[in-house]
Amino acid sequence: MILPIVAYGDPVLRKETEVITKQYPKLDVLLNNMFETMYQARGIGLAAPQVGASVRLFIVDATPFEDDEDLSEEEQKFVSTFKRVFINARILDESGDEWAFNEGCLSIPDVREDVFRQPDIVIEYEDENFKKHKETFSGIVARIIQHEYDHIEGILFTDKLSPLKKRLIKSKLANISKGNVSIDYRMKFPNVKKKR
Numbered sequence: 001m002i003l004p005i006v007a008y009g010d011p012v013l014r015k016e017t018e019v020i021t022k023q024y025p026k027l028d029v030l031l032n033n034m035f036e037t038m039y040q041a042r043g044i045g046l047a048a049p050q051v052g053a054s055v056r057l058f059i060v061d062a063t064p065f066e067d068d069e070d071l072s073e074e075e076q077k078f079v080s081t082f083k084r085v086f087i088n089a090r091i092l093d094e095s096g097d098e099w100a101f102n103e104g105c106l107s108i109p110d111v112r113e114d115v116f117r118q119p120d121i122v123i124e125y126e127d128e129n130f131k132k133h134k135e136t137f138s139g140i141v142a143r144i145i146q147h148e149y150d151h152i153e154g155i156l157f158t159d160k161l162s163p164l165k166k167r168l169i170k171s172k173l174a175n176i177s178k179g180n181v182s183i184d185y186r187m188k189f190p191n192v193k194k195k196r
Contacts, residue, residue, distance in 0.1 A: 003037045003051040004188040008108045008156070009177030011190070015054045017152045019088050022130050024055070031085060031128060034059050041185035043106045045144050047151030050107050052188070056088045058148035062141050075139055082141055089125035091149055092134075094118040101143055103157045109183045111172055115160050117146050 006012055020027070030053065038046040038059060047058035065071060066080035096119040104112040121142045124134045137145055147157060158166065158173065175181060179189035 001033050001036065002040050002186060003033050004186040005037065005041060005046075005106045006050050006052055007176050007179070007181075007187050007189045008158075008173050009190040010107075010188070012049050012052055012054055013107060013151070013156060014154045015049065016154060017049060017054050017056045020055050020057055027128070030057075031059065035061075037186075038106075041106050045148040046106065047148045049151050049154075056152045058086050058089070058152060060084050060086065060141075060144050060148060062144055065140055068140070071140065079141060085128040086123075086145070086148070087126040087128070087130065089123055089145075089149055089152065091121055091123050091146070093122040094120070094146070096120045096138075101140075103143075103147060105147070105157055106185070108156065108158060108173070108176060109181050109187075111158070111169055111176070113157070113161055113165055113169070115147075115157050117143055117160075119143075121146060123149070 034046050034048070034051060037051060038061065044062060044064055045058060045060045048055045060082070062079040062082040066076050068076065071079065098116040098118055100114040100116050102112050103115045119142060120136065120138045122134070122136050123145060124132070126132055150156065158169065177189060177191045179192040
C-alpha cells in the first residue's frame with residue numbers, strides 16, 4: 001500500500017525515534033509499504049518518520065545510481081545491487097574530507113541544495129531479520145545512508161545549510177507545509193486538513 005509521505009513542518013519529522021524490537025507489530029507490512037511508497041515517489045531512501053512512524057527504521061535502494069557517469073566502474077557495480085533495510089542503526093564513525101552533493105528529500109519536494117558530508121562511515125544496524133551488522137560504506141551509498149539516518153535523529157538536510165541558504169528557502173518551506181507545492185505522489189501536509 002502506498003502511504004502518504006509526511007511533509008516538512010510535521011512534528012513527527014523532529015521527534016526522537018524509538019528502538020524497534022522483534023515484537024514490533026506488522027513490521028513486514030510496514031517495510032513492504034515503505035518500499036512501495038519510495039518507488040512510487042521515485043526516491044532512493046525513505047525513513048519511517050517520513051510515513052508517520054517514529055521508529056528507528058529506514059530503507060535505501062541506491063540502484064538508480066548504477067548508470068551515474070561520475071561514479072567509478074567499481075562504485076557503479078556496488079550501487080547496482082545496493083538495497084537494504086536499516087533497523088536501530090547507529091553511525092559509529094564518519095571520516096574523510098567533506099564533499100558537497102546536491103540533495104533533495106521526499107518530505108521537502110522541489111527543494112534541492114548542496115550539502116557537505118564526510119565520505120566514509122562505519123554503521124551498526126540490524127536487518128529485517130534482526131541480524132546485527134557492522135559495516136563501512138563510502139561515497140554515494142554513505143551519503144544516502146547519512147541522509148536517511150538523519151531522519152531517525154530528527155534532522156533534515158535543510159538543517160545543514162548555511163544561514164543565508166536557509167533564509168532563501170524559508171518561503172518555499174512554508175509553502176510546502178501548507179500544501180502549496182506541485183507533486184505527483186501522496187503527501188500529508190501539517191498545515192492542511194486533507195491528504196493529497
